Amino acid sequence: MxxxxxxxxxxxxxxxxxxxxxxxxxxxxxxxxxxxxxxxxxxxxxxxxxxxxxxxxxxxxxxxxxxxxxxxxxxxxxxxxxxxxQGLVAHDPSLRLMAPKRGRTLPVVASQDAMAALLEQQRVAASGGEPSALRDHAILETLYGAGIRVSELCGLDIDDVDLDRCTARVLGKGSKERVVPFGAPARNAIGAYLSRGRPVLTARATKSVPALFLGARGGRIGPRAVYELVAEVLAPYVGAETVGPHALRHTAATHLLDGGADLRAVQEILGHASLGTTQIYTHVSAERLTATYRLAHPRA
The missing domain is CATH 1.10.150.130 (Tyrosine recombinase, N-terminal domain)
Incomplete structure (x- = not known):
């Protein structure tokens, strides 16, 4: 071959x-x-x-x-x-192939005050009833409230979300399914979007789709559109020129740990296969703790 x-x-x-x-x-x-x-x-x-x-x-x-x-x-x-x-080669030539270890950089994370201000701004914008504003508010609340990946958000169907229990069934990496919780603000934003925003977007489509979040033409929203939304609204709050939906996932994980959540519980929510992947957020929290110490302690 x-x-x-x-x-x-x-x-x-x-x-x-x-x-x-x-x-x-x-x-x-x-x-x-x-x-x-x-x-x-x-x-x-x-x-x-x-x-x-x-x-x-x-x-x-x-x-x-x-x-x-x-x-x-x-x-x-x-x-x-x-x-x-498969028997295509007699010997594996890559057995001793080495490469530099991946550099571990701390993720971009917004503060709790910044997220509160951002989401309040989006809530006010959505209160006017414009369909895309209602959708955008629901998207941002869901990304932050559930800590899910952008691909998982775009893959959500209406039936995947249980507003009574405040849970969403998502399909993660490797086609692994998990159920993630979200809070009352996300529930309220999704409910408002489903009742007043999505029907208007659905009317623009040539055929009906089961997707929870719809684009301007009524089809399933794509990752690029979500990226552009997050980049526009989040960048001013974190002081970064390039920021995307994953920053909201990083932020959710960090705020969970700052609030006392168990590391393994956060691993389950995020859908990480390895606990080592989740542990980077403990470094973020430790850096914040160090910064606070240096500002407040007389012997720092």
Missing amino acids: DFTAAVDAFAEHLLQVRRLSPATVRAYRSDLRDLGVSLRAPELTAVDLEALRDWLWHATQRGDARSTLARRAAAARSFFGWAHE
């Missing part, structure tokens, strides 16, 4: 067998296609460890971030490990 055909088969394996998210599979496929271009798409058996190291070195020279290099190395190791299991 030639390199390109093997990459396509591997991508299918990731989707159908390992059940990785389409976004992850796209990233892996892109990395491996770049490898194929770099090596001029040889036969799989012609790839050795030195060729893989050269590929990563050239990516370093281009200025690729450490996180990108780490992902590319992971894609190569996963691909050649699969190829070896």
